Amino acid sequence: MGYKQSQGNHILFFNHSSLGGVTTLIVYVDDIIVTRNNDAEKRLLSQCLSQEFEMKIVRRLKYFLGIEVAYFKNSIFLSQQKYVIDLLQETGKTTCKPVNSPISSKLICLAHIRPDIAYAVSVIIKFMHNPKQIHLQAAYHVLHFLKGITGKDILFKKHDYLALEVYTDVDYAGSIVDQRSTSGYCTFLGGNLITWRSKKQNVVSRSSAEAEFRAMAQGICEILWVNIILKDLKINIDGPMKLYCDNKSMINIAHNPIQHDRTKHRD
Structure with missing residues (x-):
């Protein structure tokens, strides 16, 4: 169980x-x-x-938590188009002008099957208990972005392989308020995006390598949990689980055992 x-x-x-x-x-x-x-x-x-x-x-599953499910040959399509349209009507934004980015560099709101607004969502909800006009404008900015991408949702397609992979990245000291970094990861199963997350780190990292370490740790926890779920479902993945990052310091440490002594506190 x-x-x-x-x-x-x-x-x-x-x-x-x-x-x-x-x-x-x-x-x-x-x-x-x-x-x-x-x-x-x-x-x-x-x-x-x-x-x-x-x-x-x-x-047959057709609608759950604002997510519409459509079935095709060897693929499943997830869409929140109806949810977005209803939200635009509710806020009087059906005729708004679309924008190209989900957030100006301040806040966010909404994301079941939209990794492109995951960061935006994590910022706006910090102010949901004491919102001000600037936070409302940030939420409206997200709605303007959603207006321009209706119909662009997630497609799960059947492939001949079932590899489990996670990509991690970090925005080092990206917050101009507290100098904390924002971690992000995306998990793929058989080439299909299944989970993602963007969250500010709890502490201030003193180097880009340390910030990358923390982002990788979150990605590893996620991929291990997904693997446990797959085992419960009697599903075997192809090959080893794979973690990808683009930080040269981390790649050099991974390939040079001599440098592992410097990272023992993070084993």
Whole structure:
């Protein structure tokens, strides 16, 4: 049995393995996604849940948390176009002029399947409990950006390989307020983007190499968690897990064992 709670969206993940297969439940308030590689047991589980709760069973996933799901041959398309259009109508921004960047260099707001606004989202929510006019303008800026990219969403395509990879990067001392760096990573499974994150580091890094270390540590934690989920689902990846970064200092340290002594505090 596996379990994880997503802190940002309060989504519960349950994985259960048995001799007959693997069952996964994703629960958000009163919405539940049930997956299993055994159709008979999946139907039995749905019947058991229906006996305890009043439920409406939809056979194929079409809409969840503002995400529309479309199925094609060997691919799945995730879109938030309807959610964006509804948001623009609600805020009176349906006729706004689109912009080319999601944030001016200050704030953010919104991102289920949009890694391009992940950083923008992480900034605006810091002020959600005490917003001011400048923060509202920053949120409107994000809406203007979304107006220009409706229909550009995420496509999951079936490939002949199932490699697990993570790319990490860092904006060294990017914050002009506290000189802290912002870490970012993107995780790919079989060439498809599955998770991503952009978050300011908790401490001030004293070098670009140290900042890169922290970003890599977050990427490693993410790829290990994804691998655990895949094992629970009885899915085997092709080859070793791979971590990519573009920092020359980190690459040189990794290739030169003599320099490993300088990084023992970060083993």
